[in-house]
Amino acid sequence: MVRISLFKHGWKILRTRAMTNSNLPNHFDGDVDLGIIGGTGLYKLDCLEEIAVLPEMVTPWGITSSPITISRVTGDRNHLHVAFIARHGLHHEFPPSKVPFRANIAALKHLHCKAVLSFSAVGSLQSYIKPRDFILPQQIIDRTKGIRDHSYFNDEGLVGHVMFGDPFSRSFADYISQFHDVLQNPDSPLPCLLHHDRELTVVCMEGPQFSTRAESRMYKLLGGHVINMSVLPEAKLARECEMPYQMVCMSTDYDAWMEHEEPVTVESVLGHLGNNSRNANALASKIVQDMAKQLPEFMKTGDGLRNSAKFSISTRPEAMSKETLQKLRFLFPDYW
Numbered sequence: 546m547v548r549i550s551l552f553k554h555g556w557k558i559l560r561t562r563a564m565t566n567s568n569l570p571n572h573f574d575g576d577v578d579l580g581i582i583g584g585t586g587l588y589k590l591d592c593l594e595e596i597a598v599l600p601e602m603v604t605p606w607g608i609t610s611s612p613i614t615i616s617r618v619t620g621d622r623n624h625l626h627v628a629f630i631a632r633h634g635l636h637h638e639f640p641p642s643k644v645p646f647r648a649n650i651a652a653l654k655h656l657h658c659k660a661v662l663s664f665s666a667v668g669s670l671q672s673y674i675k676p677r678d679f680i681l682p683q684q685i686i687d688r689t690k691g692i693r694d695h696s697y698f699n700d701e702g703l704v705g706h707v708m709f710g711d712p713f714s715r716s717f718a719d720y721i722s723q724f725h726d727v728l729q730n731p732d733s734p735l736p737c738l739l740h741h742d743r744e745l746t747v748v749c750m751e752g753p754q755f756s757t758r759a760e761s762r763m764y765k766l767l768g769g770h771v772i773n774m775s776v777l778p779e780a781k782l783a784r785e786c787e788m789p790y791q792m793v794c795m796s797t798d799y800d801a802w803m804e805h806e807e808p809v810t811v812e813s814v815l816g817h818l819g820n821n822s823r824n825a826n827a828l829a830s831k832i833v834q835d836m837a838k839q840l841p842e843f844m845k846t847g848d849g850l851r852n853s854a855k856f857s858i859s860t861r862p863e864a865m866s867k868e869t870l871q872k873l874r875f876l877f878p879d880y881w
């Protein structure tokens with residue numbers, strides 16, 4: 546059952562509570578500070594105290610993959626508001642190629658998020674990155690197949706080219722790395738590491754099948770450190786929305802490049818999801834508590850991205866259709 550209601554810009558839909566089983570309010574009127582996207586094994590962050598569950602949001606680019614939970618973190622002087630979306634849906638129903646990435650990122654932008662923190666389960670392409678380590682990549686190699694909608698500025702009548710040389714937020718990665726010592730692995734004497742380096746590169750493949758051994762070896766040769774199926778187009782869309790974006794990659798396996806080891810299977814991934822999820826909660830908890838004390842500079846200033854989309858769009862507003870302008874205003878109510 547779906548109840549449609551006109552929202553500020555005419556794009557909101559209210560569903561019944563069937564999806565969420567929550568007694569929390571289904572609306573939130575303030576601005577959200579931080580958007581968090583959870584991936585495989587991370588459908589909720591237990592460290593957050595939820596204050597509202599917004600039904601899946603209908604955007605001009607489709608419906609978000611999950612309801613959006615809003616949480617409040619109380620700091621010394623301020624409240625921090627956090628919006629959480631489950632990338633694959635609450636029941637893991639969206640495969641990587643079918644995730645409504647544009648709707649998810651548009652919803653976070655519409656809620657005024659000042660940054661996006663994203664979590665992802667990844668395979669390791671390097672022996673020094675072991676399962677259960679976390680990685681803050683700074684570069685991406687695109688091995689998707691062009692079948693995902695990957696831009697808000699790629700329609701006839703709207704042309705825009707944003708800078709993507711540095712696809713992640715360096716400031717956000719530096720900020721996250723200060724909390725490296727929360728990571729734990731009770732099943733091993735080796736410490737759980739948070740790898741943080743300018744060169745760290747995530748390969749994004751289409752899937753849903755895992756890589757062949759030859760592909761896995763090729764990704765190593767290309768300079769990949771980890772591999773997943775979901776950093777693109779998420780990172781591109783966050784950039785088009787001028788939101789600083791950092792993915793925390795959580796290693797689960799060695800993919801398929803190790804000659805004498807079994808290639809990755811879902812079972813091998815599952816074995817590490819519990820520990821990774823505990824560590825993701827611990828890390829997210831530290832981050833939001835620290836942000837609630839004082840919002841980091843990159844979130845206050847926009848990390849150098851403010852107005853970047855506006856100046857990347859080549860089409861003159863006079864030449865844009867009413868519909869195009871209406872869609873753009875969902876993301877940027879003040880620009881045109």
Ligand SMILES: CSC[C@H]1O[C@H](OP(=O)(O)O)[C@H](O)[C@@H]1O
Pocket residue numbers: 583584585586632633641664665666667752773774775776811814
């Ligand atoms: C179940 S392993 C493959 C799956 O895991 C990752 O998902 P996410 O990035 O959402 O954590 C990877 O990208 C694949 O979609």
Ligand SMILES: Nc1ncnc2[nH]cnc12
Pocket residue numbers: 666667668669750755756772773774797798799800801809814
């Ligand atoms: N080996 C792998 N390849 C692609 N995505 C993954 N997610 C977790 N492990 C992965």
